[in-house]
Amino acid sequence: MESPLALYRRYRPETFAEVIGQEHVTEPLRAALAGNRVNHAYLFSGPRGCGKTTSARILARSLNCEQAPVADPCGECESCRDLARGGSGSIDVIEIDAASHGGVDDARELREKAFFAPVKSRYKVYIIDEAHMVTTQGFNALLKLVEEPPPHLRFIFATTEPDKVIPTIRSRTHHYPFRLIPPRLLSSYLSELCEREGVSIEPAALPLVVRAGAGSARDTLSVLDQLLGGAGPDGVTYDLASGLLGYTPDTLLDDVVDAFAAGDGASVFGVMDKVIETGQDPRRFTEDLLRRLRDLVIVSAVPDAPATGLIDVSADQGERLVAQAARFGRAELTRAADLVAAGLTEMRGATAPRLLLELICARVLLPAADHGTDGVLARLDRLERRMAITPPTQELPVPPAAPAAPAAPAPSTVEAATPEPEPVVEREPAQEPVVEPAPAPPSPAASAPTAPTAPTEPAAPGAMSLVEVRRLWPDVIAATQRKRRVTWIHLTQNSQVVGFDGTTLTLGFNNAGARNSFEGGSSDVLQEAIREVVGAEWRIETIIDPGATADAPVPPPRSEPVPVPPEPEPEPEPPAPRRPRMADIQAASAEPEVVHDPDAAVDRDDADVDAESGADLLVRELGAQVIEEIPHQ
Incomplete structure (x- = not known):
């Protein structure tokens, strides 16, 4: 049993109406054929596989149709049957491949045979494919014949590079440039062919086939033929197309x-x-x-x-x-x-x-x-x-704390958005972290009307994804560094973000000691930093994750010029020390020397950094375990 013909041969157009994507060429040719105004020489140019040779055959078929002049061949007469898709061919329609017959001797032989009348058709038609491969001498040998052919002779040149056809030949022809076929037109054409073939194709695979064909009908049908040959019971799937064509999934x-x-x-x-x-x-x-x-x-x-x-x-x-x-x-x-x-x-x-x-x-x-x-x-x-990402009402969680403490210091009054205490904020910027993070202390009468709105307003930015939270996480860590150094240490060395569902942020700690120390007072600091950076009220949950590693290191905060390194560098000493004088000693005793403290931004009342032994601090904060203490005399 013989294998079927390739798709581009089985579905080669037989009339100009079947040619897709070249209406700017086929419509004028049909009008010229219907009006019997056909020229003696044509030049069809354009990319490969866009219908140049097929249109040349249709033109020759229409010229020799018994019903000519006609826009489309009838398909019933002997000439139309001979030049049909599966026909035997006509002796009066000669196709020449100029890639192998482009020399001057081939041109002379063509010129000698061209003067003989057609055997059984109205015209003798020469279709010269790859015309740009004809040498200059060969074109010169054909020049006189193309310029003044006998009445029964017609020339059709087809080429992908019209610039290589010498100007004297181009000037004696009617030039029709063909174009690449638009992708959407090719997609619909491929779907129609798959229906004819009885093979299903996924819509996502069609763009891959069209892309592989690059606008060429012949190349696109060749790619589709390959996919149809390898298709299984499910037809042409996206995975099959991307795998065979080598495209990235x-x-x-x-x-x-x-x-x-x-x-x-x-x-x-x-x-x-x-x-x-x-x-x-x-x-x-x-x-x-x-x-x-x-x-x-x-x-x-x-x-x-x-x-x-x-x-x-x-x-x-x-x-x-x-x-x-x-x-x-x-x-x-x-x-x-x-x-x-x-x-x-x-x-x-x-x-x-x-x-x-x-x-x-x-x-x-x-x-x-x-x-x-x-x-x-x-x-x-x-x-x-x-x-x-930050909603316009990002400060709404703070105002409920204002009626709870009417006699509170200036920062609480300022957070209530009253215009009078604004100068107080400028004079006391260090008191800003004193604002209570949760409205638990207010009386029931004061908190009752605001209780349902406090958790719902921050939920507006809850649409943030885990990826967006991780993108903003370095800024949150930098905010905690300005508020509490122990919290900053926990976040940068012992934990990482492992989950977020829109309202709850889950942190994973690599040991139980670090987790317990964080829950001892750092959770409120983190919530305060989140409100400052994101403008949302998130619930903090902690889990023990032995595989947790610290997130990316956070650069020093840009808004604070004073860095907080583990071991602050001392102030530079004067270049040449000298013996103190009595006047200097008296001046020093009268006015204390101002020494720059690198830990000035740290709260001195922080209970987590009070004076205690180094071993106790490591055990409590980092979950360390003292193995053995060796006394040194």
């Missing part, structure tokens, strides 16, 4: 884009490792990533692009693109696309494409290292997104 692209949005370097380089481990080509992955960023840039500018067909993607993928674009700023997306595009150019001929791919990702993750316009705009996008 959408899951990898989604992971790396989400990691870029969250600034999660560990996840980004984890995806890079998975790309290499699964055998993906780094260059192809970079190209697919650039295409995804291009789609996100378009969706960011036109949110309904997937729905209107501006981007040819499936419905579920369109929803993912809209969600991903909302997590970026336009400047940030444009900068990432520019970096990936520049890196893809550098990958050509590179001996270490994986290294270049990782460097590209590192540049995308570090907009702060880019001091150009793109880097500044990317950082502004991140700040705007962070401000958009």
Whole structure:
């Protein structure tokens, strides 16, 4: 049993009405055929596989149809049957491949045979394919014949490079440029062919087939033919298409884009490792990533692009693109696309494409290292997104504490938003942390009307995801450093964020001692820092997670010029010490010397840092265990 013909041969158009995507060529040709105004020579140019040779055969078929002049061949006469899709061919329609018959001797032979009349048709038609391969001498040998052919002769040149056809030949022909077929038109055409073949194809696989065909009908049908041959009972699936065609799965692209949005370097380089481990080509992955960023840039500018067909993607993928674009700023997306595009150019001929791919990702993750316009705009996008996360009523949890203590000091009155105590805040900035974090002390009469609203207002930012919380976590840790150093130590050395459900933040501690010490008084400090940075009221839960590691180190807070290192450096000594004089001693006793204290920002009344032995402090705060104490005499 013979195998069936290839798809592009079985479905080759037989009339101009069946040619897709070339209406700008087929309609004028049909009008010329119907009006009997056909020229003696034509030049069809355009990319490969877009219908040049097929249109030339249809034109020859229409010219020799017994019902001519007619726009489309009838398909019933002998000439139409001979030139049909499965016909034997006509002796009066000669196809020449100029790639192997483009010399001057071949041109002379053609010129000698051209003067003979057709055997049984109205016209003798020469279809010269790959006409740009004809040598200059061969074109010169044909020039006189093409310029003044006998009445029964017609020429049709087909080429992908019309500029290589000498101008004297081009000027004697009617030039029709063919174009690549639009993706949406190809997608609908492929769906129709699959229905004819009785094979199902997933909507998500169609864009991959169209992309592999690159706008060429013949190449696209060849790719579809390959997928149909390897399809199983489920038909052509997305996994089958992406695997056979070598494209990056959408899951990898989604992971790396989400990691870029969250600034999660560990996840980004984890995806890079998975790309290499699964055998993906780094260059192809970079190209697919650039295409995804291009789609996100378009969706960011036109949110309904997937729905209107501006981007040819499936419905579920369109929803993912809209969600991903909302997590970026336009400047940030444009900068990432520019970096990936520049890196893809550098990958050509590179001996270490994986290294270049990782460097590209590192540049995308570090907009702060880019001091150009793109880097500044990317950082502004991140700040705007962070401000958009904070609701406009972020200070609502604080006012219920005001009626609870009417005789409280100035900070509580200031938090009640009264205009008179504002100067008090400027004179006493150190008293700001004194504000009570919870409205438990107020009387029942005062707290009753505000009890239901206090937990619901902070729930507005509860839509934040765990990735967004981790992105803001360094700022929260920096806020705790200014409030309580022990809390800052716990958060940076003993714990990490392990969960967030919108209202409850879960911290994992690597030992029970650190967890118990944190719950002893640091939880309130953390909640206060969260209100300051995020503007939300979150409940703090702690668990013991032996595998927990400290989050990324936090840089020193930008708003406080005084750092708090583990061992503060002493003030520089005068360059040349001298013996004290009696006047200096008397002046020192009269006016105490002002010494800079690096721990000035730390609360001196903190019960967790009171004077006690080093061993007791380590056991209580860090969960340490004293194994043995060796006395030294």
